[in-house]
Structures are given as structure tokens and as C-alpha cells.
Amino acid sequence: MVRRQPYTLHFNPKHSLNASGKHVRDGLSSALCTGDNLWLSCDERTSIERLRRTGPREFGEHCSYQLSELLDLPSAKTEEIDIEGLAEGQHYLWIVGSHSLARKKPDADGEDQAKEIARLTQLKSEANRYLLARVPLLLNPATGNYELFREAPHPTDPTQTLRAAQLRSSDNSNDLRDLLAKDCHLKPFLNIPGKDNGFDIEGLAAAPDGRLFVGLRGPVLRGWAMVLELLPREDKHGRLRLSELPGATEVYYKKHFLALGGMGVRELRQCGPDLLLLAGPTMDLDGTIAVYRWPEALRCSQDSLVGPDKLERLFDVPHGFGPTAGQDKAEGMALLDPEHVLLVFDSPTDARKPAADHVLADHVKVQAQAT
DSSP states (O other): OEEEEEEEEEEGGGSSSSSTTBBGGGGGEEEEEEEEEEEETTTSSSEEEEEEEEETTEEEEEEEEGGGTOOSSSSOOOOOOOOEEEEEEEEEEEEEEEEEEEEEETTTOOOOOOHHHHTTEEEOOOOOSOEEEEEEEEETTTTEEEEOSEEEEOOOOTTEEOOOEBBBBBBBHHHHHHHHTTTTTTGTTTTTTGEEEEEEEEEEEEEETOEEEEEEEEEEEEEEEEEEEEEEEEESSOOEEOOOOTTTSSSSSSEEEEEEOOOOOOOOEEEEEEEEEEEEEESSOOOEEEEEEEGGGGGGGSOEOOGGGGGGEEOOOOOOOOGTTTOOOEEEEEEEEEEEEEEEESSOGGGGGTTEEEEEEEEEEEOOOOO
């Protein structure tokens, strides 16, 4: 039996509501720990939230960073980025949007049923979702907090300047999607909405050497989930470009296929040479959610097929069902230390909201299942 301990996250009401009035605690999509700070994203915002450890099982002192002030977002400041992954490496915070299409949602109780049925044929593409970017992340020794900057001096090398940068994008694509449009596995899924098992990014991890591992919620191919491995570099114009990746069959990216029992990737975290994976349903449904360890993931020299014997299923995560269907969906996982993770939940139940502007996360010790 996995022991879960509740951690309380305190949000500042001044920073907590988006343009439509949704509270940040109700849409948490990724979590990352740097020192005493917990970084969080909400999928319906254009901001990154920072909390600080304020007690043995508490994070508070909520600060919000508007990404429109740090990056050149391709669309309006209020259009959501659908941030689904955060990672840290080489003094940068890395950020990735879902890169997915969305299907309009019908109202089953709408008066015009034909109109509501027709909504299921309508797809929308939002330019801000095609974001892969980095922002300088530096520790302020006076406060003990990590802070984000558009540009900042390198903390140890005075000859270098850290600068925010992002992959080239357009209204309906970016350099990554343009590459994948020719991929034999992914091409058929790029124009399918994420919640229909279409292309959907929902995890990000950074290796010390600059490589990024991008987890896909979808597609899941005959039960196999996918992780893409990339190597973004800054060009002479200050933009990110995907560099050639040694050992990659497709030159600019590696493909790793993982036997996660039909689940897709919801979060990735680097733990030494390993990756921890939060896995869950690719479709919009209640289903098994579990945490896996992928041993030696950072040392894969080429594209790989990672069978069930090469993955460790660490523990399952409870989720909503019955009266709480569609709630308590674990979507973010922060690594507090090599032995403990903190899970945050999209659409938390009322039981996870003990007070206004508070929400409960789950602290879990990472250990292999007994065999």
C-alpha cells in the first residue's frame, strides 16, 4: 500500500483567476521543484506560478509570471498556451505547450441539438499552443527564491548572457510539428484533436547536456506510448532550432516507444540517468493512472522500443470515479528529492479544497513494487 501524505498549496487570490474566472488550483497541469520553490502551470492560462516552501507540508507565497512579458507569444496575451510541461536545465526553465488541436465541446442540454451535434465537427487551432521555449531561471541569494528573466548574466561565466528564446512558430504550427508532419508514425495524428488520441504533448524533462525529452499523451499506438528526444540550440538570431541528434533515425529527433499498458505520458521527471513517468489515459475518460521508472533513459543511444520488462511500475494513483467522475486527475509530478514526488491534480474534488485558494497535493515516496 502506497502511503500518501497531503501537502497544502496556498494561492494568492489576486493572481489566481484567469479571464473566464477559473481558479488556477482547478487546472494544474505540470509541477517542477527547484530548491524551495514549486513551479506550477495551469492549462488555461498564459502564466507560470511560483510557490515557496513555507512549512513541513506547505507551499505558499504565490508569485505569478506572465509569459507575455518574457517571450514573444505568437497570439494575444489572453489566448491560453495550454502549458503541459515544465523542466529545468542549464539555468533555464523550459516550457512546452500541448501542440494539439481541440474539438469544440457540445452541450447535451442545449436547445438546438443539431447545432450542438455540429460542434463535434469543429476543430480549433490556437497559435500559443505551439510553444517550446526557455526562460532564464536564477536563484536570488537575498530571498532564496528562483526568479525568471527575459535576459540575465550567466551566474558563473561572465562571458555569457542567458536569454529567453523559443522555437520558430506560426499560427498553426512550429518547427517541431513541421518535422513530424513527415513522420511515418505521427503524421496521421497531427490533425486529430488531443483528446481523440491525436498528437498531444503532456510531459517535459531536460537532461544536463541540453537534450529534452518530450512525453506524448497521444497518440498511443497499439498500446505503446511515445517519448520524443530533442536537442534545441540557439541560432545566431537568438531563436531556438532543433539540432542534429547523434543516433537518431530521423536526424533531428529520436523516438522512444514505451509499453505503458495502453496509457499515454502525462508528466516526465529526470532522476539521475532515469526518467520517472506519470502515465494516464490518452482519451477524455477516467482510467488507470500510474507512476513508472524508465531506467537509464538518458543513455539511450538510438531510437528504442522499451518493453514492460525494462520499465518499473512504481505505484498507481487514485482518481475520480462514480460521483467524482472526471475529477482528481493527476497531471503534474514534481521531484522533491530522489526518493519523493509531489503529485498535483487537474479538476480536484471538493475534498482537496479545504479552504478558499487552497488545494491539496499528494506527497509519495518512490519505491519499486514488491515482486
